[in-house]
Amino acid sequence: MLTGAKLEALLAKLRRALEERGDAEAAEKLFREVLAEAQRLGVASAYVHYVLSGALDRMGKLEMAFDEIKKAVRADPLALPVRHAFGDVAARLRAALADPERAVDDAAIPRLYTLLVEAGEADLEAHLAMVRFAVATAQLERARALAEAVTTLFPAAREAWEALARVARAQGDVARAVAADAEAVGVGVQAPLFGVTGKAMA
């Protein structure tokens, strides 16, 4: 077990970081110093990554918070509080990516999208935001490949087919656009799950 004056000094620094209320940047610096020292000592501290992630999240540094919480999960994958925090930060990241206020060609989109994809946390909205970005930045081939993949991943999502139709149309592929439009209309029709419509007959 790691003991002694060095550990006490690091724990004191960690306490200072946690108690730091007014100066979030100073707290982050202290957390990072503790982490660097922990790494030097060969300790992967899920706890420090977890509390640093919380501090970064409160500061609005969402991408950095996500990075730290991923490290915390890696260090202790069975820790439920860490896993819950991971889910929360990932959800906020998805919301940030799909924010309707965000310009479709915002340079942050591919970065946020990559973070989510690498963590296996991208949802339909995230993929569609990336498709829109690729179209807006004239990367039509990339948009097409992604849109095709999204319709495979989410075949029952009308928005996915509509996105594919838009991309195909932008590429001049009218046949694919029409086919995708037809799929979009098809998935929009909901068949009743139970019962036969019409008058019941004995």
Add this chain to the structure above:
Amino acid sequence: MKDILLKVQAAQKLSSEEPEQAELFLRSALKDAEALGQSSATLHLQLAELLYRLRRTRQALEEVFVVLELDPFNLTAVKLYQTLGRRLRSEATAAERSVS
């Protein structure tokens, strides 16, 4: 991994009403994790907290030692270690008094 997490969730749900059952789930989760070559400071800490509430101070302390071995920077474990130390001392003092 999923099965282990289910056991941990069950332990968490049971910890206030049925702490003994919660302990069984946690120990089983720890055993499964060990079989997979996984060690979890948080699981040991959860068990230590449970044992502390059950007033099994020495066993709780053993678990806290494992936590601090895995993650010496876990301040929750450091705090519990100090609390357990105080409790052990006061228990020892009470035992001495009753003997004298």
